[in-house]
Amino acid sequence: MGNEEAVFFSRVLTETTLSFHIIYATIGVGVPLMIMIAQWVGIRKNDEHYILLARRWARGFVITVAVGVVTGTAIGLQLSLLWPNFMELAGNVIALPLFMETFAFFFEAIFLGIYLYTWDRFENQKKHLLLLIPVALGAMFSAVFITIVNAFMNAPRGFDIVNGELVNISPLLAMFNPAMPTKVAHVVVTAFMTAAFILAAIAAFRLLRGSDHVYHKKALLLTMKVGFIFSIGAAIIGDFSGKYLAEYQPEKLAAAEWHFETTDKAELILMGVLTKDNEVKYALKIPYGLSILAANNPFAEVKGLDQFPEDEVPPLYIHYLFNLMVFIGMWMAFLSAVFLIGKWKEWNFIASKWFRWLIVLGAPLSLLAIEFGWWFAEVGRQPWILRDLMKVSEAATTSDQVDSMLILFCLLYLVLGVGSVVVLRRMFRHNTVEKELEDRHAMRGRDVR
Template sequence: MFNDPVMLSRLLTGLTLAFHIIFATIGVGVPLMVLAAEYIGIKRKDSDYILLARRWTRGYIVTVAVGVVTGTAIGLQLSLLWPSLMQVAGQTIALPLFMETFAFFFEAIFLGIYLYTWDRFKNPWLHWLIGIPVVIGATLSAFFITTVNSFMNSPEGFKIVNGTLTQIEPLKAMFNTATPTKATHVIVSAYLTVAFILAAIAAFHLLRKKTLSAAETAYHKKALRLTVMAGLIFAFSTALVGDFSGKYLAKYQPEKLAAAEWHFETTNEAELIFGGILDEQADGSYEIKGAVKIPYALSILAGGAPDTEVIGLNEFAKEDQAPLFVHYFFDIMVSIGMYLAAISALFILAFRLKKLNPYNKWLLRGIFIGGPLAIVSIEAGWMYAEIGRQPWTLYGIMRTADAATTSTAVGPMLILFSLLYLLLGTICTVVLLRMFKNNPVGKELADDHHTRGEAMF
């Protein structure tokens, strides 16, 4: 395995994407939360929310910088590791790749202006307005780059003549069948993840209550309420859009859904298999052991009705099937999605009904682990989407094995890039920790009252 360039290329690309997606996700979601905090701050004339927006923006700049490095690594690796893919599809996907860079610069320019104009306007809404293009740019880069991934699942907008793509229609390729569901699921799940990462930070501080002043406690409680409310909204929208993704798969890539659900025979009233293990029988078929089976749920996921027919894996040749372990990635993603919806609903209910203390230790702990779990969910979602598309790199057109480089240099590259990501990850963590430790909330809250006070409004 370790001298097979295809496997090594997949490992290196997978590693790069797994690392990049954390920063990309943060990059998509933070501007929206910043804008929400600044909005409430201006509206309620509450400088705590403004401080929240400022602190989130500062952290954001560090993660954006890492995202730029890893994003560049992806660009490099695409042409180095997957030359045949780029040769065949490069022209077709050039438009969204270019548009993504454009969206990024658009975002970066306005982020710069946003950063340098805090307190510069008499009317604070002007500063808030500058944040809007930052949110749009961040979300559009996610949109454009996801259309490229959608294209790999639904390659459209060209004809193949003698192995080369001709009559290319870039817009058709970009707005392919997979684009609507994929782009929305990716964008909304990024918002969800960031809401939970920020909620986890607030919960973390509140859990160490003893060291907090009253002003600090009030600050973190505001952060928690805002982020968990956003978490609740985005958890439900992610699940809704995820359901559309399921329906897309059932219709256009049924073997991908069947692999996730260990659904072998085509049936109506299909049950959803959760967890369990596969036991291979002598005749090559499988028996599912120890799974929870939810009646009709797969039919509902696939077609919205309990009697929808769901195509089984046995309809497909073995060499066209994805590895069956993708089942676990799907289960992990969905379970975490449910957990995030439940814990945020519980917090908001407790807060609204005032029967249960929303800031009790257990709820705070539950929200705290929601942050890392959301990241796991993002990773699991992508693992499912990418490994579940195998053996294809361009679904139905080009196999992954035919797309990879034959170079023998991938092994050393894998080691080098692993070291690079380790270094980047460490530096980023250290910088963020230092930045926030050296300038704690308490100090800034105190400064706030002395120097800026209410004068900033």
């Protein structure tokens, strides 16, 4: 296998692993917060439905966390196996957050074990809830630290290169690079948002499938509220991300926006197609839109692709990834807003079948948005693995066996994906909410006697 093939297969394998892992990782970061909120509301209102909600979410969460952990281990090792040259350089400058991530992960793992096995062990429910805080924090900080490494790849800082040698290394400067604040905030907030909408979809689905239990209605309202708040957060941070890109990675923004010539009063292009001569057709154009996104000023100049050498421009299809991510985010914010206003104004249609189906559809859409976002982030950095420093093609392994490993890992993800779905379905289908509530009442009745 030539080097080009090794690079190609390394890219495909990394992309496959990340695309699979990110589903479970996003759930893993977002769901602990949701469990925490539900349990807290349950304790405060003394409402067993919310407590049961937390309990059932926690049970499902273990399955997704297991897949998240093992695929996370896979990507952790694959970074060194597939990109040894990159990791050698990165190890020198950005190893610190990677190392911190293992501690966050450790912390989460320990307390998740304790939390799961101490339901009802404490007289005071609040003590049990306290155990969940380190789980949620550990999960969140795992995401924070890993995203810092990704931010560094986009905006490497904290070192100088003199005669091909790394000097003046500052691990903290490397961590707090310009890409870090927006990137980290965006990843964490969208994880919360996605988790909320996935759980909302489950509640809506149960309501559609004949269970009219108030438990599911409470679940739906709670998750839609949380989802709405974080979707607004995601939109605000998304706006800041646009400004970051305009300042530090203008070629990524220009490629995502099909902005070919440097102009002021730049328009925002939505969807459309590109002809052979890079002419934009059938697009929706918002005047001044791009200038506002880039600089909060409709007359601001925005750098176009004409400012960059052709071999340093990312593939132009990222335009669609970027647009679709934003559309889905906006749509979910809108949908949850309508639901909440509808609750308040007592509109009947929010309890109708079609509206509930829209909420169900929100789960796959939200996950798709996460995928689009990461593909945009990674493809948009091409051809660099470390912007302006190391190209992807220079970073890859020279091993001949990447293609066969790709097949093996695809099989693995198939087994894990199917396995987790089958197990989750089985867990909850046989043990419905109605049945579990009855069992619990029966048990409590026995205790009293």
